[in-house]
Amino acid sequence: MSQFYTSTDHFVLLPALLLAMFGCAVLLFDFWIFPQEQLRKHLIWFVALGEAFTAIALFRQYSFLNEHGGELVAFNGALVIDGFALFFHWLFLAATLIVALISYRYLEVREEHHGEYYGILMLAQCGMFFLASGTDLVTMFVGLELMAVSFYILVGFLRTDKRSNEAALKYLLLGAFSSGFLAYGFSLLYGMAGSTRLRDVATAVAARDLKDPILLMAIGTVSVGLFFKVSAVPFHMWAPDAYEGAPTSVTAFLSVGSKAASFALLIRLFTALGAARSVWEPVLAGVAVLSLTIGNFAAVTQTNTKRLLAYSSISHAGYMLLGLVAGNDRGLQGMLVYLLVYTFMNLGAFLVIIALNQKDVAGEDVADLGGLIHRNPGYALLMLVFLLSLAGIPPTAGFIGKYYIFMALVEAKMYFLAVIAALYVAVAVFYYFRMVRSMFVEKQEHAGPLTTSFGMRAALVVTGLATLVVGLYPEPFVRLAQTSLMR
Amino acid sequence: MGTITPTHYLVLSAALLLIGTAGVLLRRNVVVVLMSIELILNAVNLNLVAFGNMAGQLNGQIFAIFVITVAVAEAAVGLGILIALFRNKETVQVDEIDLLKW
Numbered sequence: 403m404s405q406f407y408t409s410t411d412h413f414v415l416l417p418a419l420l421l422a423m424f425g426c427a428v429l430l431f432d433f434w435i436f437p438q439e440q441l442r443k444h445l446i447w448f449v450a451l452g453e454a455f456t457a458i459a460l461f462r463q464y465s466f467l468n469e470h471g472g473e474l475v476a477f478n479g480a481l482v483i484d485g486f487a488l489f490f491h492w493l494f495l496a497a498t499l500i501v502a503l504i505s506y507r508y509l510e511v512r513e514e515h516h517g518e519y520y521g522i523l524m525l526a527q528c529g530m531f532f533l534a535s536g537t538d539l540v541t542m543f544v545g546l547e548l549m550a551v552s553f554y555i556l557v558g559f560l561r562t563d564k565r566s567n568e569a570a571l572k573y574l575l576l577g578a579f580s581s582g583f584l585a586y587g588f589s590l591l592y593g594m595a596g597s598t599r600l601r602d603v604a605t606a607v608a609a610r611d612l613k614d615p616i617l618l619m620a621i622g623t624v625s626v627g628l629f630f631k632v633s634a635v636p637f638h639m640w641a642p643d644a645y646e647g648a649p650t651s652v653t654a655f656l657s658v659g660s661k662a663a664s665f666a667l668l669i670r671l672f673t674a675l676g677a678a679r680s681v682w683e684p685v686l687a688g689v690a691v692l693s694l695t696i697g698n699f700a701a702v703t704q705t706n707t708k709r710l711l712a713y714s715s716i717s718h719a720g721y722m723l724l725g726l727v728a729g730n731d732r733g734l735q736g737m738l739v740y741l742l743v744y745t746f747m748n749l750g751a752f753l754v755i756i757a758l759n760q761k762d763v764a765g766e767d768v769a770d771l772g773g774l775i776h777r778n779p780g781y782a783l784l785m786l787v788f789l790l791s792l793a794g795i796p797p798t799a800g801f802i803g804k805y806y807i808f809m810a811l812v813e814a815k816m817y818f819l820a821v822i823a824a825l826y827v828a829v830a831v832f833y834y835f836r837m838v839r840s841m842f843v844e845k846q847e848h849a850g851p852l853t854t855s856f857g858m859r860a861a862l863v864v865t866g867l868a869t870l871v872v873g874l875y876p877e878p879f880v881r882l883a884q885t886s887l888m889r
Numbered sequence: 890m891g892t893i894t895p896t897h898y899l900v901l902s903a904a905l906l907l908i909g910t911a912g913v914l915l916r917r918n919v920v921v922v923l924m925s926i927e928l929i930l931n932a933v934n935l936n937l938v939a940f941g942n943m944a945g946q947l948n949g950q951i952f953a954i955f956v957i958t959v960a961v962a963e964a965a966v967g968l969g970i971l972i973a974l975f976r977n978k979e980t981v982q983v984d985e986i987d988l989l990k991w
Binding site for chain 1 (some may be wrong): 899902903906909910913919922923926929930932933936937939940941943944946948949951952955956959962963966967970971973974977978986988989990
């Protein structure tokens with residue numbers, strides 16, 4: 403009988419423990435100690451402190467792995483810290499910090515500033531930790547639900563806004579539905595393996611006949627659940643509604659945090675199902691192409707920027723899925739690079755949209771971007787960088803992400819998919835440039851300067867720099883993705 | 890009278906999954922949709938407990954308890970959101986909740 407809670411277990415679990423503790427502490431403090439309005443703005447320091455401790459814990463794990471190599475396995479194989487998990491943990495930390503920085507002013511303007519927002523933000527990040535580190539079906543399921551339930555609450559955070567209510571309800575119904583499917587698949591996988599550990603599941607799948615109906619049913623239901631979570635067509639319908647109705651700061655977090663965590667889960671699960679590759683690979687390829695098609699063409703007709711970016715994020719999910727379809731190391735590496743790049747460029751684009759939100763202006767229409775170059779040249783140029791990057795035009799970061807996916811497809815001799823993926827870049831350029839045109843050519847829609855905050859400017863500088871630096875000097879980041887996969 | 894074999898459990902849980910899915914896709918009342926989601930999760934629980942029993946382990950039952958807990962959390966948040974929506978809009982019919990569309 404193994405020991406119940408060893409020091410390794412504690413070392414591996416520490417970041418999640420810290421996040422959960424600080425998240426709950428923020429909830430409690432908001433309730434008990436900070437009834438006065440003017441003290442509430444100091445709650446953000448709790449978030450900063452919690453994230454700083456988490457960063458230290460993650461850094462210690464990182465240096466441990468650097469010294470000893472291999473991976474840290476805890477709880478008899480239920481949790482693991484390897485390069486892959488750490489890569490995602492850093493990504494989640496960056497996304498959460500940036501979102502926390504910009505939320506303050508946005509929620510003040512919307513008059514819905516409550517302390518529990520930050521607590522739930524950290525609990526969502528805690529759920530993401532278990533998605534990237536979990537190697538046990540139970541851990542993964544509970545982590546997924548912790549993240550999802552936190553996001554349901556965050557999407558509906560503007561309680562008096564009908565659109566926010568509606569977005570939360572739609573997201574919850576479809577999200578819970580898809581979780582049910584995923585859990586059903588998990589139960590069948592457990593039944594086949596007689597264990598909830600992912601490596602036992604992998605051996606059990608390898609031992610099965612590929613025509614076994616239970617195996618097919620398990621792969622089918624797990625895939626449906628995962629496609630919902632990464633918002634791939636035909637299970638994408640929740641995404642545009644949830645993105646449009648949610649508070650924009652939450653939309654930004656949802657589009658990068660939730661997506662990256664779901665992709666971490668997807669990569670781990672499909673790797674475990676690797677023995678049945680011939681079953682799921684064609685399905686994955688079909689879903690990826692459908693996502694590219696629907697995502698890109700539906701985005702063309704949108705007038706709401708949040709909805710436009712929602713469809714564009716569906717097409718980005720398609721590109722990332724193609725990395726898994728290629729099935730070689732370069733493909734996985736491309737997925738990680740793409741996720742890293744996507745996190746910063748997509749956050750950046752949403753930041754500019756948040757900046758457009760002023761006291762009486764929602765700022766969510768493409769027309770609201772009108773004449774931004776005259777109103778605030780800095781924001782207009784940053785938005786240009788983010789949009790070029792989203793479209794995948796060199797020398798921005800988005801190009802690097804797409805380049806590696808294309809390379810992987812060519813190496814795997816899937817020329818047809820590579821050509822389709824490249825052609826859709828042209829469609830993407832078309833709708834991103836509608837926003838650019840609005841900013842640079844069309845006349846100014848609103849008068850007056852944009853009021854911003856320090857957090858907003860800091861977050862914009864970080865995302866803008868990341869987008870440019872990864873584009874101009876990609877080697878260290880590509881190597882980072884490479885070493886993350888090797889360990 | 891035959892004995893109950895694992896196949897019986899599997900068929901029952903598959904039927905529950907189908908009924909739940911049909912409920913989510915076809916019913917118009919949000920509360921009924923939430924109940925249908927519970928049906929799906931109960932299909933999962935049935936599977937887990939049956940498989941756990943077959944393998945002679947407790948793992949399946951432990952997983953089932955986690956699923957039940959998660960289902961409760963989801964239902965609580967779901968009903969909370971529904972109440973917030975009802976205060977603003979006075980409806981629980983899915984097809985009347987239609988502000989967001991292209």
